[in-house]
Amino acid sequence: MDRIPEVAVVGAGIVGLCTAYALVERGASVRVYESGVPGHGQSGGQSRIFRHAHDDSRLVAFTREGRAVWDEWADRLGAELVSPDGVVALGGAVPDRLRILREAGGIPARPVDGTELRARMPLLADYQGPAMLDEGGGAIRTRTAIERLTGALGDRVVTDEVISVHPTGQGTVEVLSAAGRAQYATAVVCAGLGTARLARGVGLSLPVRPAAHVRLTFRVRGTPPERVACLQDSSGHFGETGVYAAPYPGNDRYAVGLSQTVGVREDGSFVDPGELVALNDRARAYVSRALPGLDPEPVEYLHCWVTSLPWSEDGMAVWEAEGIFFAAGHNLFKQAPRLGRALAGAATGEGLEEDLRPAAKLGRPR
Ligand SMILES: Cc1cc2nc3c(=O)[nH]c(=O)nc-3n(C[C@H](O)[C@H](O)[C@H](O)COP(=O)(O)OP(=O)(O)OC[C@H]3O[C@@H](n4cnc5c(N)ncnc54)[C@H](O)[C@@H]3O)c2cc1C
The missing domain is CATH 3.30.9.10 (D-Amino Acid Oxidase, subunit A, domain 2)
Structure with a gap:
């Protein structure tokens, strides 16, 4: 029988792809569920802005760290991912x-x-x-990023719609999808518009607008x-x-x-x-x-x-319930590699960074 991967990632938008790539960097095994085509949701279309300027100094620091991850991955994936034109x-x-x-x-x-x-x-x-x-800002080469990450993940990305993600009560997480049922050590939900619905299934009410x-x-x-x-x-x-x-x-x-x-x-x-x-x-x-x-x-x-999220158009946060992580926010393209590394850390037992907890309201002007 095939070995089931340790981590399920729901959604192959830029956040899910970066999370899965960061999990692979750590040596974790991962399966990414995508109901459509990778990158067709909010990550669709050419070009996004990478900018450092935000109204929350914590988010500025997060973004600065993220810029370095974009550069590191551009080298590894062999393509320009952010233009040098500011x-x-x-x-x-x-x-x-x-x-x-x-x-x-x-x-x-x-x-x-x-x-x-x-x-x-x-x-x-x-x-x-x-x-x-x-x-240090520039235009994110969105299609290249989606294509290179999807290519690097290969058959870890499967076309399948997740119906429910829930704890089994035995320390594992079960994913019910259109095509099957599988257990994982943990799951990370990066389903864009679909995240709040899946979170509701484990009793979380995300204030996503x-x-x-x-x-x-x-x-x-x-x-x-x-x-x-x-x-x-x-x-x-x-x-x-x-x-x-x-x-x-x-x-x-x-x-x-x-x-x-x-x-x-x-x-x-x-x-x-x-x-x-x-x-x-x-x-x-x-x-x-x-x-x-x-x-x-x-x-x-x-x-x-x-x-x-209600506190800022640049706000982001990660909710956690019984070994399942739910990421939400807006203007996340630029943040995705850094956020993906944080989610990969959380999913492999390092704990969630404090600034990403909902109570921290990362991005709120201050
Ligand atoms: C026009 C526009 C301009 C923007 N400009 C910027 C910008 O300049 N800079 C910036 O940083 N950000 C910008 N953003 C925001 C940024 O694009 C998004 O925040 C980011 O792409 C969100 O990525 P995601 O992976 O969270 O979501 P998505 O890209 O929506 O990915 C979620 C994926 O999950 C899949 N999915 C959902 N439910 C399920 C399920 N049940 N089972 C399986 N798969 C599922 C979906 O099919 C989708 O592919 C812009 C957004 C838009 C729309």
């Missing part, structure tokens, strides 16, 4: 953000003037307000710039205060979204789908005003779910 942030929050980054130490971030801003972000219209550059989101992709006019930074614009200078944007590999396309989301009912149905269309129109209008380097006709739409 992140520029605009707006009145810049001095505060720089202060928190300086206090954390070891993060190459600094103010930039209009001339350097134009060089780093040549797609942007004229802007003279407060701006900073996070040189599901919402819907849209991000648009635009073609860069003319020859793509050799270097282009990601953008976070909270300035209001171009009529919006919560804009994020990142280049695709090759810099010929640029994805732009408003950080605002549209609330949905508990069963996932929309109160008003028109709100999502309105967000889409605002993003297009923003591009016309702020990013003359882009053709303002979108070439791609990414409609997706977002699962935030």
Whole structure:
């Protein structure tokens, strides 16, 4: 009979894949259950921003450690996983953000003037307000990361839907899936939108807020710039205060979204789908005003779910019940390798890091 792996991971989004990869690093045996295609959920689409700036110094430190893990894995997996072109942030929050980054130490971030801003972000219209550059940030090569991790995990990733994860009462965990039933020493649930439902099965009520989101992709006019930074614009200078944007590999396309989301009912149905269309129109209008380097006709739409925790849009936490771990939060792409290592440590008996416990409210502005 085949030996059952020690750890079950539910979900092959970026968090589940990183957790499984980190478990393999530790020599643990693992099976990853994925009901669809790896990386098709909230981890879908090209490009995400890796930025160090957060409103919680603990999260800044966590992110700095995570940057090093991205580099280590990029070397091992033989591919660029984060672009070297940085992140520029605009707006009145810049001095505060720089202060928190300086206090954390070891993060190459600094103010930039209009001339350097134009060089780093040549797609942007004229802007003279407060701006900073996070040189250690960049665009995450999301598809490459998903593909390389999935490839490295090989047949540890199985196509199967998990129906329930529960303790057996004998120190093990049972996973019931569409195609079977198996026992593990422990399980880590990284199921994105599906995490709260599976947690409810063991009596945990996660305060996850599901919402819907849209991000648009635009073609860069003319020859793509050799270097282009990601953008976070909270300035209001171009009529919006919560804009994020990142280049695709090759810099010929640029994805732009408003950080605002549209609330949905508990069963996932929309109160008003028109709100999502309105967000889409605002993003297009923003591009016309702020990013003359882009053709303002979108070439791609990414409609997706977002699962935030109530204390911050960057908040994350891990709930634990009888040897089962449930990870939740938003803006987790950048955090996934570091979070994956923490989850792998917890699943192999090291205990969960204090900052990741729900009571710590990691990410809450402070
Ligand atoms: C448009 C957009 C822009 C974003 N921008 C950024 C950014 O710039 N920087 C950043 O860091 N983050 C960003 N994020 C957030 C980030 O992408 C997500 O936080 C991250 O991808 C979540 O990964 P995950 O693995 O937790 O979830 P998911 O990617 O959703 O993975 C969960 C997986 O679990 C599977 N699953 C669910 N239930 C079951 C089940 N019962 N059985 C088996 N499999 C199951 C699903 O099929 C899915 O593949 C953005 C998100 C969106 C949508």
